[in-house]
Amino acid sequence: MSKPRVAIFDFACCEGCQLQIVNMEEEILDLINLVDVVEWREAMSEQNTEYDIALVEGSITRPEDEERIKEIRGRAKILVALGACAVIGGVNKLKNRFDLEDVRRYVYHDDADMPHLQTAQTKALHEVVDVDYKIPGCPIDRKEFSYVVKCLAVGKKPEIPSYSVCVECKMKENVCRFEYNEVCLGPITRAGCGARCPSNGFWCFGCRGLVDDPNVNAAKDVMEKYGKTIDDLKHRLALFNTDEERAHA
């Protein structure tokens, strides 16, 4: 069996997900043993238009980026969205809460009309092309990434948890963030991070996106029980899940 050829691409993002691949440290050697990394601008000068698997980080914010992701999709047998920006739009979608003209002017003032400073509504990859698999998180979890790569190498469909962060948070034996009177998105956020933030004393802000069927009614009720409002919840939800926050508005 020949090694699958993998290419890594990025769109609007912080490139922190690619960095997690670098951060695999010694395991990178295992990774390149298992797959042929044929293009990876951040780490390699080699370039190649022939690949089987495209790992794509970042969200789509300009018409020319739409064209580029379509081309990548066209070449790749399997397209994997890497990280919150690619999977759900991530913090980049905060932009969509504003009028784009206002956003551009706010940043570039009188120069805002220069053609290269144009921008469009932020989109997650699946809003532009078909995405085969999604590795959520901001940034991606290295263990989960390794798991997905190994699955793809043996033709197994990777399973990303469908349950909430609370499951992993309980396994870590953390005190619930609600006990500290904090607004935590753990109960409605997809697990897989090992409850990283609550385990470090911080609330979950939903970077892995919501579970398939989040109970928004319950969320409302819970906010009241803890002396918070649904607006507090929506405020936090907007960070990574602007679309969801608006859908439930």
Add this chain to the structure above:
Amino acid sequence: MSIKKLDQAALDRWVDGLIERKKVVGAAQRGDHFSFGELTSASELRLDYDMSILPPKKYFLPPTEDLISFRRDGGFESIFEEDPMVLLGVHPYDMFAISQLDTLFSEDNDDIHYRKRREAITIVASDVQTASEDVFAGCMGTATIDHGFDILLTKIGDQYLVDIRTEKGQAITMGFGEMPDATDDDLDQRERLWAENQKVLRKHELRPAVGYLPKLLGESYDHPIWEEKAELCFSCGSCNLVCPTCYCFDVQDELNWDVTSGHRYRIWDGCMLANFAIVAGDHNFRAAKSERFRHRYFRKGKYIPEKIGQTGCVGCGRCVSACVAKIANPVEIYNRIAEGKE
């Protein structure tokens, strides 16, 4: 076997001595909560703890546990990860739960992964000194216990009664030094403390008798409470995960980087999670939140009792505290379905 008496200083000396020789795990304060963890000194042990976030179940059935290793070209081998330790300060309701797991993992098909861990652990139980906010063991008949443990510690005044029940218990009593036997008066005091704990560990009052729950539930399958409570359920599984008697698990394969070898492990699962009863092809046999919610209370109050003759809920109250939506109080639910009956 025998019941001895130790003061706090002697107890500490004994625990410190144990720590030198063995892995000793006990209830201790970690951050702003109590949990079971490895002790490095007797001073960390808090026998006056009220409740640990997770029950000591985590040492018998860890959140994840390797079961077998495999090679893709065929070949499977068992992995056993028994972890010998002395487990200090197990409360009666948790001891009750451990005994229940012993039964469930051994009957029909003996699970030797569980059993090897179980046999490697010596349990020093401890009568409750501080009642937690949500405990209702007094209503479930689990506030005190007289079997299952190797040693039971009971604090009477400034002394501990040390009730040694098994050879395993006897084996770790080296280092006690000269110890007086408990007197009849001591034992009377222990009886009184037990009676008192039956009353104190009742922060929620279950109105129907425990033994009546299976019948009561049998008549309440279509009770409106399931829909009503599930309306606010996140399906987050917190109640499952903190429960000392929940033992459902999922099984997964993990490949090594060579993708020709790896291991199979089990990981805690929960019947409240949305996809728990899903089958290949995506049909979900318990798709509705209310069905899952009902299943959990039936399992604790009916299915387990009908299977092994014991309550499946030991009244620790962890689920009551862990549920952010505050809908998981078994007492409230069982009381509701008992309304208007007998």
Add this chain to the structure above:
Amino acid sequence: MSTATVAQMDLAQKDIYLPDLATVTKVASMTEMEMFLEFTLDSGQELGHEPGQFVEVSIPGIGEAPISVSSSPTQKGMFQLVVRNAGNVTNAMHQLQPGDKVGIRGPFGTCFPVEEAMKGKDILFICGGIGLVPVRSAIDYVLSNRSQYGDVTILFGAKSPAERLFTDEIEVWKARDDASFYETVDRADETWKGNVGVITRLIPPLKFDPLNTICLVCGPPVMYKYVVLELWWKRVPNESIYVSLERRMKCGVGKCGHCQINGLYACQDGPVFKFADIIEVPEAL
């Protein structure tokens, strides 16, 4: 159980999660979705199953899945499975070639009562889609011991002609004069000359003695209620109806909880249930 008793138990017992090795001896594509596979255990032993039981099949690294045994224990030296490509394990099983190794645990669960309740009775098999897979084991068993049973009737319904299973064997069953075979498809195509419609339509025209007939029913979840209703119209007692139910049997040994049907475990108390035993079990059908 007290710990003292636990300590006395034999530590050398078999690990219930440890698969035995088996080798693929034959593969054949049955439909677009279903693959037929034949195995022998590397130990040289018989699987030792009863009709209706299942095994847990391991594809190392991919996972484990419960699969009904489709062959009759009367066929020695091998066992057969038919798998629909519906998940990771079954997808990997579709790639298997003769000589490949898999892990097998089991057989597990209850069986069709071919040796007890069915002996001397008329038998009615009702199979929808891949429900034919486990029932085939019982059909073969009964036909191999034909003299010990009364009338034998087999009903089979498939979604479309292309999804019919065991088509060669169906021709054999049809040709037998000591058994009746009727089938239907939900949706016909231009090649199909037979019945069209759901399987329940095959039941009303049947003439059989409801008090001397054992009915074995297996099919998709939605099928059971309608089939049972038709059998009730025929006055078949609940005691005489056996169903085989699908659940997610992860461990197969009554521990993991996934296959629970109210208080019952599909892997231990089932997958074959006497209908009378589950009529009060709301989650069953």
Add this chain to the structure above:
Amino acid sequence: MPSTMEINVHHVTRVEGHGNIAIRATDGTIEKVEWQVPEAPRFFEAMVRGRSYEDIQTIVSRICGICSITHSLASLKAVENALDIEVSEQTDKLRILTHYSEQLQSHSLHVGYLVSPDLVGKKSVVGMLGEFGDAVKTVIRIHRVANEWSDLLAGRTTHPVRLKPGGFSKLPTEGELRELKGMLEKGVDDLKALAEVVLSVADALPDFQRETEYIALIHPGVYTFYHGSIGSTDTAELVPISEFERVVNEYVVPQSTAKWTKWHRDAYAVGALARFNVNAEHLLPLAKATAAKFGLEKGNTNPYMNNVAQLVECVHVVEASLQIIDELLTDGIKPEVPKVSPKAGEGAGCVEAPRGILFHRYAFEKNGICTGANISIPTNQNHGNIQKDFEALVPQIMDRDQDEIRLLLEMLVRSYDPCISCSTHYLDVKFI
């Protein structure tokens, strides 16, 4: 027939973000020399409006995956400045210790993975595995130490979790700090080994000089990354952080979605070499010795030497951290819970990112909701200087082979360790 030379590097590789090089010359006359930044702008500064002061750190750390801790710290200092929040000495020390982990993370990644292939004539670190396998493994070990160090203090290597207004959401234990100390002590040996390897190929660093202004934080008596005021090699004036806009003077150019900056000259440089040129006398002994090995002295004007300065800083931050850990262990870790209440206010914060000085400014209304922000990022501040370097370098190397020109220009860009996705994420707002 006129001879035309055209170099178009569409996306310089082995840098963070997208940057292009465009050179055109006909008959030896340079017609175009451009450093272009086509990275998609993300408008962070506009996006934080309407967000709570509690969430600012969470959002703006996402400006950059590589210097997320730095962005968190700059934003926290700005938020704390705006809301009048005092932090304890322990918090300061732990933050600096956290910050140093990122300096090592980023520098070892840059020097070890991204620059070193150029020095040995390879296209990527993967290509180095055979011949330089041991060196690569040394780099990996250093990088892993840096990441585990960040994990320990920040809860994660990328996008820190524990850093919040007023302090930490969770503190390390003394036992963990002792473990860290052991890790860092071992790391010193790996750093020494790495320095030897780089030294053995340092001839590959081009000898190119161009005088420019260097800007970095200055704080009395220390080689600072965290405290201080804005200093420059062109002036003795120290500018308070609150007046950073006076230093950066941002402007927009047609070839870049990132803004450019200038102060006393038409461009200035920030980063390791700038810090070295401003603060070299405060380096700790082993770092000083490392600089001496490479002949790196204060006043160096070769931008390619930024990579050596980074290596020197790797040594310095490990030395400095061992001191901080000792102090923390002597004092003991005291439990502290950050207590913060919102108010109206406006404030600025500054820290040194691995690639240069970084400024954040925010304004809040009384419920702690952000009303405006201004962020000025080091790579922005270097873009103009990169362009000026190009303009000076290209005529000097015009006669060389195109591939060599291309390589030298790419190496020049890489030497700045640009964080291009960062640089397109800033904004500028006028506060009233």
